[in-house]
Amino acid sequence: MTKRDVMIYGRYxxxxxxxxxxxxxxxxxxxxxxxGTHSILKFGQAVTIHTYAAYALMALWVFTTFWNFTTGQWRQYLFQKGILKVIRFYAYGILVGEPHPYKKSLQRKQNALQALAYMTFMVIIGPALWLTGIIYLFYNEWSGFAWSGDALWMVAVLHTVAAFAMGTFVIIHIYMTTTGKTPLHYVKTMITGYDKVELSEVEEAYLAETKTVDMR
Ligand code: HEM
Known part of the structure; x- marks a missing residue:
């Protein structure tokens, strides 16, 4: 095994x-x-920006789902063993300078906890937001029924709960990005795409021959 500077996050x-x-x-x-939490923007402006950004995000999710399946990257998010070791590390080991229990590889760029968190993002929080969001967006089409008022209230509550779950995910995610070798190490990796990864001799020879992944 040798450590090489490898492009682990491609351009897309x-x-x-x-x-x-x-x-x-x-x-x-x-x-x-x-x-109604703040009033920095006008209500109408907020609705317009929210609607355009929602369409853009849903389009991005369609492309990214296609990318995940066509490149085989979806496998990165599958459940893996060792999650308790990773939780123990972030709760205790990190405070006393223990090494991270997980070694990045090209096949598994994420540790067990990360994979579970991203899977939750993709199959629960994301879909909860776009499903309730689309129903909310098309309220005019179903506003004429006797149950419309109650249903709108339910949709708004579910959308808000999912939004706060997303907010919680983002805060934990940003904290996690600061726990690399230096506080900005992981952020730099996501900007440049490169990180040090252990490669077996076979992998190194394969990548040198096929040039399917850039190495520095
Ligand atoms: C993914 C697609 C999304 C769609 C289609 C969508 C759509 C909508 C719509 C139509 C509204 C109501 C606007 C109005 O009153 O006219 C709304 C409200 C809201 N959205 Fe989204 N949204 C999406 C994603 C998100 C995300 C990612 C977040 C936060 C991380 C979010 C947070 C909120 C919040 C907090 C409200 C206010 C809910 C309330 O108090 O009634 N939305 N959204």
Whole structure:
């Protein structure tokens, strides 16, 4: 095994990551205005920006789902063993300078806890937001029924609960990004795409021959 500087996040991966981050910030900020938490924007402005950003995010999710399946990257998110070791590390080991229990590889870029967190994001929080969001968006089409008022209230509550779950995810995610070798190490990795990864001799020879992944 040798450690090499390898492009672990390709161009499209970095593009969807940062544009998703930007859109979620915009949606949370405008969503909180619609909810009544602040009044930095006009209500109408917040609704317009929220609607455009929501369409952009849903389009991005469609492309990214396609990318995940066509590149085989979806396998990165599958459940893996060792989650308790990772939880123990973040709760205790990190405070006393223990090494991280997980070694990054090209096949598994994420540790067990990360994979579970991203899976929750993709199959629970994300779908809860776009499903309730679309129903909310098309309220005019179903506003004429006797149950419309109660249903709108339910949809708004579910959308808000999912939005706060997303907010919690983002805060924990940002804290986690500061726990690398230096506080900005992981952020730099997601900007440049490169990180040090252990490669077996076979992997190194394969990558040198096929040039399917860039190495520095
Ligand atoms: C993914 C697609 C999404 C769609 C289609 C969508 C759609 C909507 C719509 C139509 C509204 C109501 C606007 C109005 O009153 O006219 C709304 C409100 C809201 N949205 Fe979204 N949204 C999405 C994503 C998000 C995300 C990612 C967040 C936060 C992280 C978020 C947070 C909120 C909040 C907090 C409200 C206010 C809820 C209330 O108090 O009634 N939304 N959204």
């Amino acid at each position: 991966e970095r593009f969807w990551h940062w544009s998703q981050a930007l859109l979620i910030f915009a949606l949370f900020f405008t969503g909180l205005r619609i909810h």
